[in-house]
Amino acid sequence: MSVAIEMGKTQGGQPATLDLEELLATRLLVQGNSGSGKSHLLRRLIEQSAQWVQQVVIDPEGDFVTLADAYGHVVVDAAAHTEAALQQVAARVRQHRVSVVVNLENLETERQMRHAAAFLGGLFDVDRDYWFPMLVVVDEAQLFAPAAAGEVSDEARKASLGAMTNLMCRGRKRGLAGIIATQRLAKLAKNVAAEASNFLMGRTFLDIDMARAADLLGMERRQAEMFRDLARGHFVALGPALSRRPLPLRIGDVETNGRAGNACLLPLPATQPEDARGLILTAGANEPARAPAIRPTPADTAQLLAQLAASKPPPPPGQALVEAALSAPPPPPRPVPAKVELDVVLREVLSDPDALFRSVAQIYQDFLVRCRQHGINGRTLDMGGFRRRLASARAGLDSDAAAGPEWDNAQAVAEALTEDIQPVFLLLARAAHDRAPCPSNAQIARARGSRSPRRALGLLEHMEARGLIAVSADAWGARVIGIPALGWQTAPGNPDSGDEDTP
Ligand SMILES: Nc1ncnc2c1ncn2[C@@H]1O[C@H](COP(=O)(O)OP(=O)(O)OP(=O)(O)O)[C@@H](O)[C@H]1O
Ligand SMILES: [Mg+2]
Structure with a gap:
């Protein structure tokens, strides 16, 4: 019994097929330079096999979230969950056999690695009861299994490399079939690449990648030259699930609708997407205690910005706090301390210069202790509320700054952002609002809870790519940052200024 899906057509117009059961045992590596059509190929594979086998897509760019509507994949926004929570989600994904897309696009590289590692680990x-077969598709696999140490911490790299190695080397027994795609074979850890027995090679420019490909495929280097001239969407297939000899093929179109067929592999349970979401995102009756509760994803930034542009009134500043309080377990019946008292304690906590560089959870603990010393119940401010207050404090804002309807807009945008970006966004927004000089890299890094000004640059790039800010330089090299959604812009400021106290 076997199921062959059609990946495309050979040069002679014959269907080029991929044997799914064989694939489960032998894994697949896709290589091709940017624009060669790897993501398209993965989508074709996912769409064609969706009805036959459960799928998990590790999606660093958010490319695959569109599978949700047509094929019922549940999209898990990794940025909205802790690593521990993601691990639990992954366990439920296996238990309930739900296909998912893990969207990592809202995370910076280091957290992409940690979150992917947590999910894969899960x-x-x-x-053993849940070792059903599933495809685990990882696009941009070199991000998670890099050949060399990069800018990320050793710990993050080890975690994600370990998870990828497990997936490719030891996953088969557990039903996990790794399908990985990379732009640059030379950038992918060798042991991870070596475990695939099936290959789809697309256009490859660099000699070093060509040489790696030839080695993996057991080809003459000269023969591998054929990868250089491949057109977009054209690949050479080789391996037990594909073809015994190198077979050139053109990947077929991608569909928008699911299709019917006769099931051969284990059919998936007929759960409706919404039920499926419920099954994996909420705890079952007998599950052991776990890490922090999962917060619902805030509205997508693009949506939010569009909403602001349409000048809908922003949510009142207190609403998020109220919502957080409502969704949290009921606080003990104590009088709620005035906001200003909490602010005083928070300022005290943050007056320790090292406080900015500790994790939110550690600072929150410290905050609770000091609250107790002041006879205040700090828990009336839950983690969510504390995080927001901390973001403002890290951005150098006190409660007075948060006044005014204009500032409410900034706050509304900030609330839609991930925890790591929030304080930086507020810092920049504040400077732009006041037409103050653009904060320096050191200040930006500090708001982010980091001592490395280089981190600041990466973060700014990330924010600019998402359209949150527009960075430009004046004729003297001073930096100006605009905030398109708010229509504000900073005055020119020296990015390398070491002065940390005046914005
Ligand atoms: N077989 C194909 N048929 C039609 N269009 C294709 C095909 N393959 C790729 N394309 C189109 O070419 C463009 C680039 O393809 P794709 O995004 O898959 O490249 P990629 O290899 O994933 O690039 P990157 O590494 O930059 O992510 C896309 O617009 C895609 O729709
Ligand atoms: Mg791609």
Whole structure:
């Protein structure tokens, strides 16, 4: 019994097929330079096999979230969950056999690695009862299994490299079939690439990648030259699930609708997408205690910005706090301390210069202790509320700054952002609002809870790519940052200024 899906057509117009059951046992590596059509190929594979086998897509760019509507994949926004929570989600994904897209686009590289590692670890570590076959598709695999140490911490790299190695080397027994795609074979860890027995090679420019490809495929280097001239969407297939000899093929179109067919592999349960979401995102009756509660994803930034542009009134500043309080377990019946008292304690906590560089959870603990010393119940401010207050404090804002309807807009945008970006956005927004000089890299890094000014640059790039800010330089090299959604812009400021106290 076998199921062959059609990936495309050979040069002679014959269907080029991929044997799914064989694929489960032998894994797949896709390589091709940017624009060669790897993501298209993965989408074709996912669409064609969606009805036959459960799928998980590790999606660093948010490319695959569109599968949700047509094929019922549940999109998990990794930025909205802790690592521990993601691990639990992954376990439930296996238990309930739900296909998911793990969207990592809202995270910076280091957190992409940690979150992917947590999720993959969760898939890997489940009980033997749940070792059903599933495809685990990882696009841009070199991000998660880099060949060399990069800018990220050793710890993050080890975690994600370990998870990828487990997936490719030890996943088969557990039903996990790794399907990985990379732009640059030379950038992908060798042991991860070596475990795939099936290959789809697309256009490859660099000699070093060509040489790696030839080695993996057991080809003469000269023969591998054929990868250089491949057109977009054209790949050479080789491996037990594809073809015994190198087979050139053109990947077929991608569909928008699911299709019917006769099931051969284990059919998936007929759960409706919404039920499926419920099954994996909420705790079952007998589940052990776990890490922090999962917060619902805030509105997508683009949506929010569009909303602001249409000048709908922003939510009142207190609303998020109220919502957070409502969704939290009921606080003990104590009088709520005035906001200003909490602010005083928070300022005290943050007056320790090292406070900015500790994790939110550690600072929150410290905050609770000091509240107790002041006879205040700090828990009336839950983690969510505390995080927001901390973001403002890290951005150098006190409660007075948060006054005024204009500032409410900034706050509304900030609330839609991830925790790591929030304080930086507020810092920049504040400077732009006041027409103050653009904050320096050191100040930006500090708001972010980091001592490395280089981190600041990466973050700014990320924010600019998402359309949150527009960075430009004046003729003297001073930096100006605009905030398109708010229509504000900073005065020119020296990016390398070491002065941390005046914005
Ligand atoms: N077989 C194909 N048929 C039609 N269009 C294709 C095909 N393959 C790729 N394309 C189109 O070419 C463009 C680039 O393809 P794709 O995004 O898959 O490249 P990629 O290899 O994933 O690039 P990157 O590494 O930059 O992510 C896309 O617009 C895609 O729709
Ligand atoms: Mg791609």
